[in-house]
Amino acid sequence: MASELILKYMREEHLPHIWCPGCGHGILMRDVAQAVKNLGIDQEKVCLVSGIGCASRAAGYMDFQTMHTTHGRAIAFATGVKMARPDLEVIVIAGDGDCAAIGGNHLIHAARRNIGITVIVFNNDIYGMTGGQYSPTTPTGELGTTAPYGNIDRPFDIAILAAGAGASYVAKGTAYHAQQTIKLIENGIKHKGFSLIDCAGVCPTYYGRKNKKGGAVDMMKYQRDNTITVEQAAKMTREEKAGKLILGKIAENDFPEFSSEYQKIIDRVRKEER
């Protein structure tokens, strides 16, 4: 019997989802539902926008206003939604490739503009939908079907990238640390400006198998045993932090939010007209 949360926030008739056994995306999707529930936001008021990739399929499963768009462009679509309907809670669910490779430009500019949308990254360090190619977050030296001799790219830290680009709320979560991650997503949604929660997922099918990380349980255990808080990380050297996952808030500030700044322009111009 599905839980009350699933019955209310998921489209049961479109489940089971297409994700592989052991995929972390199911947990992260549940986290998003729980965060919305905790905040008590009406489902009609949530517009969930996604692009293309494994993570993006969440839009079809979650019972909100949902828009499954083109690869990499979810944030740009969401920008249009937010401008037209600032009253909606606009949430983007994106994968690491979707968000930081093909969609990297939209990510940094939405962060710079500080438009009030919340981006939740289901970050599994791999292109899963297409079968295991290395992504912009695949660590150097790891394997992918397109990095058969080891990845020589250096990975992005999406959270740091977003913070550097001006995002006004940035945090990192993991699939394992559900309670903390739910709280961070809640805070991100509540935050008025551009928020991003970079959530470490697990992809046992492609990333795990290719890189000999064991099964889904081993990968979850890895998250359990190798996650440090932002505060702990601050006291550690680069070498000590190698291989660790970070949990917690990276940045928060009160930069003005774009759609409300634009409303001020409308009000000012119309006042001058009169």
Add this chain to the structure above:
Amino acid sequence: MKNKVLMQGNEACVEGAIKAGMRFFAGYPITPSTEIAERSAVRLPQVGGKFIQMEDEIASMAAIIGASAVGTKTMTATSGPGFSLKQENIGYACITEIPCVIVDVQRSGPSTGLPTSPSQGDVMQARWGTHGDHSIIAISPSSVSECYNLIIRAFNLAEKYRTPVIFLMDEIVGHLREGIEIDDEQEVEIIERKMKVRPDVLHLPYHVNEGEDVPRFHLTGYDIRYNITGLVHAEDGFPSNSNEVAHNLVTRLMKKIENNVDDIVEFEQKYCDDAETVIVCYGGTARSVMSAVEELRAKGEKVGYFRPITVWPFPEKQLKALSSKVKNIVVAEHNYGQILLEVQRIVKDCKIGFVGKVDGTVITPAEIIKAVEEVK
């Protein structure tokens, strides 16, 4: 109040769009369309609308679709290179049936080409630029007044047929300043979204009523939680792998335009009743043709012109009928022969001549006259 003002084609296009109800514009600067973004930035907040300069053309296209999905009339404007970038998301608007207007002020190409020079090289891109089978409407204005009046029609057709409409301008008209009469009190037909009335199908965003070709709206962002996807989808809006669903969807996307060409197609013809030679032209090129035809008529030559205003769908039936009455057809366009292909497909019994130009200058009336002489 009736008012004759001097206006640029690009500016008139914004004024018409606002009249049609455009309240959101997303764009990216590109010559020779930039004035459209600039004027939108000034005018939209004055009418309570919104303008945003996005990080690129792809994002601009995405943003107008997003805003339209939740109920706002939207537009973007660009030129060749940006038009190419928008194509993927134009396809998304086609399959999700989200209305929007894309202005392409054509310039010389390919690639960066001659950014400030006139061209009509995007005609086929307007038709088939996005991948996969889809229908499209493209409208080409020939004067500043038409930039105003026809963009209103572009918005109306976008709403009526739930489709992206390409407003296919060119540098000649975009940068031209002419007098245009704007009558504030004049009643203009503005088509709004046709809403669902049957309560039993409210939850099916792509349900089409019997006898209709286009699904009615019930807006996303309000009481019913719809899904919109670029995947092939059933009438409930959710992805489907059914071959039957795929066939029916793509077929309907094509047929909703094909079945309504008589409503959509618009063209102008002049001096065609007794014409021996007819010149086919559209957009800014028509201005050269109009002068040439007047000059030839003054000399007693039996020459007329046929001007598709909707370039897509092409006024096929009308040209076919005309071609049975004339000896020669000359196609004039600022490219290497794109509408020429369409004319060759449609017209079987006439001698077909062509005048095209790809050097960045405007085809002159003298060059048209020469082509008419040559075809005889």
Add this chain to the structure above:
Amino acid sequence: MSKMEIRLAGSGGQGVILATIILAEAAIIAGKNTAQSQSYGPEARGGMCKAEVIVSDEQIGFTKVTHPTFLLALTQASLNKYGVEAGEDCVILADSTLTVPEAIKAKKVYSLPILDTAKTEVGKAFTANIVAVAAINGILKLVSKEDLEAAVLRQIPKGTEEINRKALHAGQKLAENI
């Protein structure tokens, strides 16, 4: 009035585009048909710049100037290029600092101190285009002085009315003294 095909040429920054827009605006105010266009591009950032306006009582088909009936040249380069191209029915107005090339076959060449009048008499070099517009209208009698002034006032930034009126009068005087 038959169809006037007017071409203005100079260097970027001299305001020749605005000058053609003003002439077009004046034509509209006077109830005539007009078509104004310009060559865009890097020229607008300081190189050679050309703008055109057609004024006619008839409807205008082709919108570009092919056989100018009037040419204003404010730089030597533009006079050399467009002046020599101009046909026998063209009237040329060149700034008096320019040397008129021998190859010119135009009907008439007027030489007037447009740039100098703007700088010394009006007191602002940037008003040269307004001086020119007034001189052109004085020569061609396109529209009434009132319509031209109304057109100028529609197109210039607020707060510059006085200096532009001064430029208009100075330009009119130049044409009257021909």
